[in-house]
Amino acid sequence: MKDNNLQNSIEEIKKIKMTALEKKRVFEYVVNSKISSSQESIRSPWFNYSFIARIKKTRLAYYVVVPLIIILASGGIAFASEDSLPNSILYPIKVSIVEPIRGALTFSPKAKAVYESNLATKRMVEAETLAGEGKLNQPIENRLNNLLERHTASLNNALNKVDKIESTTGSIGQSEDLITNFHANMNAHAQVLDILSGKKEYDQNGQYNDIQISKTARDNADLITNISKNDEIKTENKIQNKLDNYKRRKEAIQSLIDKTTTELDRASAKPSASSQEIIESTNQTLNRAKQFLYDANEHENKGDQAGAYSTLLDSESSVKEAGIFLQTGLKFGGKFKGKWND
Amino acid sequence: MNHTFETIYEKESDAIFRFCLVRVSSREQSLDITQETFLRLWQSLKKGEDIQNSRAFLFTIAHRLVIDWYRKKKSLSWDKIFSKDDKEIDVVDEKTTEINLSTSAEGRYLMDKINELSPSYRDPVYLRYGEDLSPPEIGEILGISTNAASVRINRGLEELRKKYLSR
Numbered sequence: 001m002k003d004n005n006l007q008n009s010i011e012e013i014k015k016i017k018m019t020a021l022e023k024k025r026v027f028e029y030v031v032n033s034k035i036s037s038s039q040e041s042i043r044s045p046w047f048n049y050s051f052i053a054r055i056k057k058t059r060l061a062y063y064v065v066v067p068l069i070i071i072l073a074s075g076g077i078a079f080a081s082e083d084s085l086p087n088s089i090l091y092p093i094k095v096s097i098v099e100p101i102r103g104a105l106t107f108s109p110k111a112k113a114v115y116e117s118n119l120a121t122k123r124m125v126e127a128e129t130l131a132g133e134g135k136l137n138q139p140i141e142n143r144l145n146n147l148l149e150r151h152t153a154s155l156n157n158a159l160n161k162v163d164k165i166e167s168t169t170g171s172i173g174q175s176e177d178l179i180t181n182f183h184a185n186m187n188a189h190a191q192v193l194d195i196l197s198g199k200k201e202y203d204q205n206g207q208y209n210d211i212q213i214s215k216t217a218r219d220n221a222d223l224i225t226n227i228s229k230n231d232e233i234k235t236e237n238k239i240q241n242k243l244d245n246y247k248r249r250k251e252a253i254q255s256l257i258d259k260t261t262t263e264l265d266r267a268s269a270k271p272s273a274s275s276q277e278i279i280e281s282t283n284q285t286l287n288r289a290k291q292f293l294y295d296a297n298e299h300e301n302k303g304d305q306a307g308a309y310s311t312l313l314d315s316e317s318s319v320k321e322a323g324i325f326l327q328t329g330l331k332f333g334g335k336f337k338g339k340w341n342d
Numbered sequence: 343m344n345h346t347f348e349t350i351y352e353k354e355s356d357a358i359f360r361f362c363l364v365r366v367s368s369r370e371q372s373l374d375i376t377q378e379t380f381l382r383l384w385q386s387l388k389k390g391e392d393i394q395n396s397r398a399f400l401f402t403i404a405h406r407l408v409i410d411w412y413r414k415k416k417s418l419s420w421d422k423i424f425s426k427d428d429k430e431i432d433v434v435d436e437k438t439t440e441i442n443l444s445t446s447a448e449g450r451y452l453m454d455k456i457n458e459l460s461p462s463y464r465d466p467v468y469l470r471y472g473e474d475l476s477p478p479e480i481g482e483i484l485g486i487s488t489n490a491a492s493v494r495i496n497r498g499l500e501e502l503r504k505k506y507l508s509r
């Protein structure tokens with residue numbers, strides 16, 4: 001500092017001090033203050049019994065408690081995402097993290113096939129829910145469509161493995177149950193979705209064009225079924241084994257037809273404007289199942305065992321589809337926008 | 343612990359008092375803030391806290407207490423302005439010079455000029471030239487980087503020179 005006056009002024013300021021009395025007064029006040037002791041927190045008598053106290057006593061517990069908290073919090077998020085829809089912020093967690101993890105934890109091919117089939121059905125139900133609320137837009141449709149394709153591909157892989165196991169062990173029926181269930185679910189939910197979305201378009205030839213997801217669901221159902229049938233043609237031994245199962249399956253389908261007919265009659269007893277088209281459509285599908293069953297018997301009588309079994313599976317798929325459509329349709333009944341055949 | 347506190351008190355009490363006085367320009371207020379500052383130090387030592395730099399600790403506490411004091415004073419002033427009280431309004435701001443100093447006119451004049459500096463320059467300049475604190479210590483007290491402290495010291499000094507020499 002070059003300016004002497006400024007320097008002198010600074011030196012003057014540095015001479016400012018407390019008086020001896022002031023200094024003593026402040027010192028005594030501080031060292032005799034009772035504020036410091038009263039500010040100490042009083043420990044609760046229950047502290048030694050508290051969980052937190054035990055954790056604090058053991059540092060190693062942090063390595064257990066903290067990860068546990070993280071796991072529980074993650075579980076909470078996963079649980080919260082369980083019922084999320086495609087328009088929810090938790091939905092990506094559900095489809096990208098929770099479901100793949102669960103899928104990885106299913107070890108048998110059959111369990112994987114069931115899991116992927118159920119996921120495909122879940123996507124359809126999500127689409128139905130949004131369509132019922134008028135929130136099924138194009139981006140969501142695209143997303144669900146892609147997911148549906150993914151689940152179908154995974155299902156097909158799993159079914160191939162189930163098929164191989166059946167060929168090895170000689171047991172049959174599991175893959176067919178899976179296929180008919182998938183076929184029935186896809187077609188039934190596609191039908192419900194078409195009605196809920198109200199998007200009904202007819203081309204120049206008078207053929208009905210369903211919405212994208214519904215079309216994908218139906219196409220995938222046919223794809224899985226056709227792949228299975230093509231495989232059957234190639235394997236003679238499998239057909240022989242299935243003939244042994246033919247009678248059992250036929251009886252089961254008849255029982256299912258009877259049960260669905262009873263449920264349909266019950267729904268028909270109290271018809272409403274919205275349930276009427278559900279009842280009519282279910283009736284059509286049920287009649288289709290009965291026709292397939294009749295055709296299967298015709299094939300059997302002619303000695304065409306392979307044709308009989310294949311047609312029997314079509315009957316099974318149709319009756320399941322009728323039951324699922326009836327159940328789902330009645331659930332969404334009040335949200336149907338218009339008649340099926342307008 | 344008592345001996346430690348006493349040693350620190352003997353060494354730093356005047357500097358803290360002086361720092362407060364330059365800022366609040368009231369002896370009584372300066373004594374209160376000084377007392378509160380050392381009370382905080384006493385409590386920290388009693389809790390067994392490890393204080394590496396007692397000087398920086400004290401100036402940091404004093405700096406914050408001065409800021410709190412100004413905030414309380416300003417809000418109190420607005421209440422008085424809008425009240426229907428007929429008493430004379432005492433508007434307190436940072437430039438109030440109710441000074442009761444046993445010092446020379448030169449010293450008082452310099453203190454006035456320091457208080458006229460921009461807020462970001464005032465404390466760094468005073469702490470550097472009034473208390474001989476280093477830029478790292480000043481940075482620690484004011485919560486800024488050492489470089490920022492150096493820049494503010496230099497710029498503040500330039501501004502102080504202009505004001506001081508302008509008479």
